[in-house]
Structure formats: C-alpha cells, structure tokens
Amino acid sequence: MRIGELSERTGTSRRLLRYYEEQGLIVSERCANGYRDYDPRFVDRVIQIRGLLDAGLPTRIIKQILPCLDKPRSIHFPDATPEMIGTLERERDRMTDRIECLTRNRDAIAEYLEAVLGGVRDRP
Amino acid sequence: MRIGELSERTGTSRRLLRYYEEQGLIVSERCANGYRDYDPRFVDRVIQIRGLLDAGLPTRIIKQILPCLDKPRSIHFPDATPEMIGTLERERDRMTDRIECLTRNRDAIAEYLEAVLGGVRDRP
DNA sequence: TCAAACCTTCACATAGATGTGAAGGTCAAT
DNA sequence: ATTGACCTTCACATCTATGTGAAGGTTTGA
Numbered sequence A, B: 001m002r003i004g005e006l007s008e009r010t011g012t013s014r015r016l017l018r019y020y021e022e023q024g025l026i027v028s029e030r031c032a033n034g035y036r037d038y039d040p041r042f043v044d045r046v047i048q049i050r051g052l053l054d055a056g057l058p059t060r061i062i063k064q065i066l067p068c069l070d071k072p073r074s075i076h077f078p079d080a081t082p083e084m085i086g087t088l089e090r091e092r093d094r095m096t097d098r099i100e101c102l103t104r105n106r107d108a109i110a111e112y113l114e115a116v117l118g119g120v121r122d123r124p
Numbered sequence C: 001t002c003a004a005a006c007c008t009t010c011a012c013a014t015a016g017a018t019g020t021g022a023a024g025g026t027c028a029a030t
Numbered sequence D: 001a002t003t004g005a006c007c008t009t010c011a012c013a014t015c016t017a018t019g020t021g022a023a024g025g026t027t028t029g030a
Helices: A003-010 A014-022 A041-054 A059-069 A082-117 B003-010 B014-022 B041-054 B059-069 B082-117
Strands: none
Touching: A003 A014, A003 A041, A014 A041, A041 A059, A041 B082, A059 A082, A059 B082, A082 B041, A082 B059, A082 B082, B003 B014, B003 B041, B014 B041, B041 B059, B059 B082
C-alpha cells in the first residue's frame, strides 16, 4: 500500500510516516516511480509506535525495542548484545515506574470524579 | 525553603522550578530580598508533577487536575464546572489507554528478556 | 489533453520541556 | 572588604515531535 492509505489506516499524517522512516522505525519498498510501498503489517506497527510515543518513549528507544516486540513468538534473538539487554531492562523498569505513576494519578482522578458525580452514572 | 533546596530534594533544576511556577503548577512566597520561599509540601508536589510530565501529560492539563489530587481526602470541590469534569474524564480515559499500551509493551519486553536470559537470574 | 489526486524531496516553522549564560543583587564566612 | 555560594530576571539555544508549504513528478479519469 502507498503512504496515503497507511496514513488513513493509522490516523497518522504522511509527514509523520516519513519521519518515522527517517528515524528508522519503519521501512518501505519503493515502486518503480519512487512511491513508497508498505507491507500491510506496518498498519499495526505504526499504531504500536504511536502508542509508545504517546506513552512517553522517544523514537530513539522505540527503535531499539521494536525488533524485540514484533517476533511472532519464535524468539530468535537478532542481536542480543549485553548493551541491548541493558537498555531493555532499563526501559522495562522505567515503563513500570511510569505505569505505577499513571495508575496512581488516574485512580486519584477517578476517585475525585466519583465523589463529585456521586456515582450517579452507574447506580440509578 | 529556598529554590536550591527544593531543587536538590526533588532532583529538578532551578530553571524548571521557575518554569513550573510560570506555568502555574506551583507558587512561592517571596522573602524580603526577593528570594523564593517554598512550603515543604511542594517537595511532594514537584515530584508528582514530574511523574505526570514523564507520563506524558502537558503542564496545561497538570495544572487543571492538580487541585483535585492534593486534597487531604476532604473532597471539597473547588470549581467542579462541567467543563472541568469533562477534561478530567477525558484525561482519565487517556491515562487508562496509556497504561494499557505501556503494560502491553512492557510485558512484551519482559517476556523477551526472560526468553533471552533464560530465567538464569532467578533459578540457579 | 487537462485536472485532480496522488506522490517525491527540501526546508522552514512551531510548541513544549529544558539547558545555559549574562548581568547583577544578597549573604555568610574568612 | 572580599570571596563564593546563593539568589534574581531576561533571553537566547536545543531537542523532539509535529505542521506546512513550495516545486515538481505520476497516475487516473473526464
């Protein structure tokens, strides 16, 4: 598929898709005329990238961890250097911290909302 | 306490603390000489702000939700306008999405790491 | 054949969170 | 009294993820 279709199917601007390619997060074939040609699996991939970006990870890190996440459970380590392992462990821990922080604050917000709305939403 | 101490106790640069103040996330008294003077409760507050920022919330939103999170469980709604409620609900849902995305990907990383490291860490 | 709707690269702009440095005031200790 | 470690404001720089537009090539359909 071409960039326009990928853009529509992922809700991501063409500009951003080119940017992600520039950052090495996705790759594309080229048609004879120079147009980018994407494998359908990039739809999920781009959505995943957006999720990670939105979750606060920079493209630099996403690029590193992506290769470890899209294996179809065959677990062939592409380049499990000790350095890479370190990055992954660090990032996993950072994500755990973030999850805890987010959960804590979201629960506080939810609690506040429940208090304010008096649970009218659910119990009639 | 002055800005230097708050900076040390929160691991946040003085520059940032002034920025947060400019954005309305924190406030400060002023000593006779013009130095900022902070209430000790701002230590926790700043740490919370950093967590929320790191979790991907912009200062604009943080400013809105903070007043709802630092009540000592007395739940007095300061200004629960319908608009405010809407913002909170939206943000709560966004945070939930983020948490799910982060959890999913973190688990994938953890799984990958376990496979690569063969669980040598725990079972000797 | 012409127009609309694609696509390309290049490049400059923006917004938010931060760094950094200048120019200067304050204070405590020597 | 001077030095060093604070503090102030102001302002410009940086990085990352984005928007936007120019200048131009391609494809498709009327």
